[in-house]
Amino acid sequence: MEKDCGAWINLLSHKVRKRLDATFQDLGITGVQSRVIYYILVHSKEGPVFQRDIETVFGFSRSTVTGLLQTMEKNGIILRESVESDARLKRIVPTEKAVCLDAQVAACLRETDRLLTRGLSSGQLQLFKEVAAQMSKNLDEWGETDPCTQL
Template identity: 75%
Template sequence: MEKDCGAWINLLSHKVKKRLNATLWDLDITAVQSRVIYYILAHYQETPVFQRDVERVFSLSRSTATGILQLMEKKGIIRRESVASDARLKSLVPTERAAELDAQVRACLRETERMLTRGLSDGQVQLFKEMAAQMSRNLDNWENQTVSCPPADTTH
């Protein structure tokens, strides 16, 4: 049976996470933690980064993001700092450890991307990104509608 788009995306996601987790094992971080580190380091100097930003960017539930960030805090990768305008808000600030991990994380992500796209032209990679972005928008639109899966077709 031929795989549908969702099956291919799931397979690729699983393989990328597995490979990244194996590569990052020695650094004591996971694939998702590496991407969160990368995101925080790329944005925290321009504007405060909050947990809700991590939830939105990575499409994580509040509880999942909380668990990831608490573990990163425990490992000394980030710290939470109160914001002057609202003491309830805590911005996510990278520590020296995050800065030390940055070069290795970037190298690992670049190598993963290189291996993932090996044998593909720049045009094919660009087309894939455009198609994946459209599929993501399709799912977002579907989420915003009260549409469920259609009933099974029982007429064979």
């Protein structure tokens, strides 16, 4: 039986997550945490990073990001600091531990992407990104016309 697009996406996601989790296990972080650390380190140089930024960029629910950030804070990877202009907001600040993980995290993410895209032309990669972006948009619009309720 031939896999549909959703099955292929699920399979690739599982393989990438498994590889990253195994790679970062010795550092005491998960693959998802590695991506969040990388995001925080890159974007905190440009300005403050907030929980809602992570929710938006990664497509995670508020509760998922809350749990993720609580774990990262408990493990000394981030700090959450109040913002003077709004006491309800907490800026996410990378710690020295996160900075020390930066080179390993960045290298591993680059190597994972290199392995994932090996043998693909730049045209194929561009087409993949365009198709993936359209699929993501389709899923965002799913709630407007849910095909599963039309059956």
